[in-house]
Amino acid sequence: MIxxxxxxGAVRFEVDAFVGPxxxxxxxxxxxxxxxxxxxxxxxxxxxxxWLSGEELINRYEAPLLEEPPAYRVSFCRVCxxxxxxxxxDGEWFEIAAGxxxxxxxxxxxxxxxxxxxxxxxxxxxxxxxxxxxxxRRLRQDSER
Amino acid sequence: xxxFQGSCLCxxxxxxFKEIAGPYVYCHCSSCRKASGSAxxxxxxxxxxxxxxxxxxxxxxxxESSPGKRRYFCSKCxxxxxxxxGTAPALxxxxxxxxxxxxxxxxxxxxxxxxxxxxxxxQEGARQFPAWPKPEALAVPGSRQGTTDVPPxxxx
Numbered sequence: 506m507i508x509x510x511x512x513x514g515a516v517r518f519e520v521d522a523f524v525g526p527x528x529x530x531x532x533x534x535x536x537x538x539x540x541x542x543x544x545x546x547x548x549x550x551x552x553x554x555x556w557l558s559g560e561e562l563i564n565r566y567e568a569p570l571l572e573e574p575p576a577y578r579v580s581f582c583r584v585c586x587x588x589x590x591x592x593x594x595d596g597e598w599f600e601i602a603a604g605x606x607x608x609x610x611x612x613x614x615x616x617x618x619x620x621x622x623x624x625x626x627x628x629x630x631x632x633x634x635x636x637x638x639x640x641x642r643r644l645r646q647d648s649e650r
Numbered sequence: 651x652x653x654f655q656g657s658c659l660c661x662x663x664x665x666x667f668k669e670i671a672g673p674y675v676y677c678h679c680s681s682c683r684k685a686s687g688s689a690x691x692x693x694x695x696x697x698x699x700x701x702x703x704x705x706x707x708x709x710x711x712x713x714e715s716s717p718g719k720r721r722y723f724c725s726k727c728x729x730x731x732x733x734x735x736g737t738a739p740a741l742x743x744x745x746x747x748x749x750x751x752x753x754x755x756x757x758x759x760x761x762x763x764x765x766x767x768x769x770x771x772x773q774e775g776a777r778q779f780p781a782w783p784k785p786e787a788l789a790v791p792g793s794r795q796g797t798t799d800v801p802p803x804x805x806x
């Protein structure tokens with residue numbers, strides 16, 4: 506069991522196990538949401554995720570659609586602002602910001618994504634694959650085949 | 651003179667400032683990780699006297715994560731924007747992810763690596779400190795460095 510929560514501790518959740526993918530997203534929206542160089546998004550099956558507390562304190566913001574749906578959406582704790590899990594949509598899995606986790610998710614990042622939008626002050630120096638939008642789209646299409 | 655500008659995800663809150671005061675660090679402490687959802691926070695110090703909110707001040711929310719440390723975020727979209735530390739009122743610490751203006755300076759160090767996420771391996775060349783560096787090793791403007799206890803031998 507892996508637990509996690511926001512900075513103020515009001516919003517809490519638990520996860521049986523993470524399935525991935527585990528992606529470090531450098532897009533400009535993720536940088537705004539984190540205030541940092543990237544969001545670390547780790548995939549979890551909906552059936553393996555449970556709220557423990559604070560669901561009623563969550564606010565959501567949906568950004569204007571840039572290209573095709575779904576729109577970029579962020580859920581955050583209205584007390585402290587931490588980006589919290591957002592399991593609202595249909596689909597087998599969704600992503601959680603790994604910075605919220607109290608425990609080791611036992612997975613490690615798979616890749617950097619949207620690297621064409623990377624912050625100029627941040628240098629990627631590890632060996633992980635670096636995907637731009639097109640190569641990420643290709644990867645997702647291949648994995649769906 | 652260069653003017654830096656930044657904003658939140660929804661664009662409701664906008665700020666500007668003239669200069670960045672000295673080096674900055676990536677902070678890997680658990681509070682910074684929870685506030686960002688990322689592996690670390692990246693904050694630059696800016697003189698309070700030339701930091702200006704140009705839009706959306708009424709939409710700012712603030713969370714005091716420890717006595718005197720106020721973290722400001724947009725109440726509409728949640729984006730973390732800056733923080734203020736009671737012991738260093740002359741400086742505002744701006745979250746680099748919110749910056750819209752070009753800025754290319756790399757961080758001077760990683761701090762609080764003792765609380766680092768197990769899933770993130772630090773490979774960037776900057777120096778690493780388990781907690782706050784001693785001020786003589788690296789002065790971090792706007793921080794509460796020197797006001798909290800640094801464990802003996804904390805500097806690596």
